[in-house]
Amino acid sequence: xxxxxxxxxxxxxxxxxxxxxxxxxxxxxxxxxxxxxxxxxxxxxxxxxxxxxxxxxxxxxxxxxxxxxxxxxxxxxxxxxxxxxxxxxxxxxx
Numbered sequence: 001x002x003x004x005x006x007x008x009x010x011x012x013x014x015x016x017x018x019x020x021x022x023x024x025x026x027x028x029x030x031x032x033x034x035x036x037x038x039x040x041x042x043x044x045x046x047x048x049x050x051x052x053x054x055x056x057x058x059x060x061x062x063x064x065x066x067x068x069x070x071x072x073x074x075x076x077x078x079x080x081x082x083x084x085x086x087x088x089x090x091x092x093x094x
């Protein structure tokens with residue numbers, strides 16, 4: 001191979017490498033876009049799960065007012081007027 005042919009081949013190889021790994025449609029960009037798509041699909045699945053759970057809670061609370069009262073008592077430590085609350089701690093079984 002003469003030197004012109006070697007340089008020509010080298011330039012073609014470098015040009016192909018540049019086109020593959022750079023620009024909007026390069027392999028590296030496509031790899032990053034694929035990884036981002038996977039992350040977004042996972043996030044979408046988690047959010048859909050949250051939506052389903054919140055819809056279930058909404059349906060429960062809209063149908064049963066005692067469920068709202070129970071939730072308030074457990075999370076906010078609310079009591080009815082005149083009510084006495086006794087709390088017992090856990091004991092070790094030693």
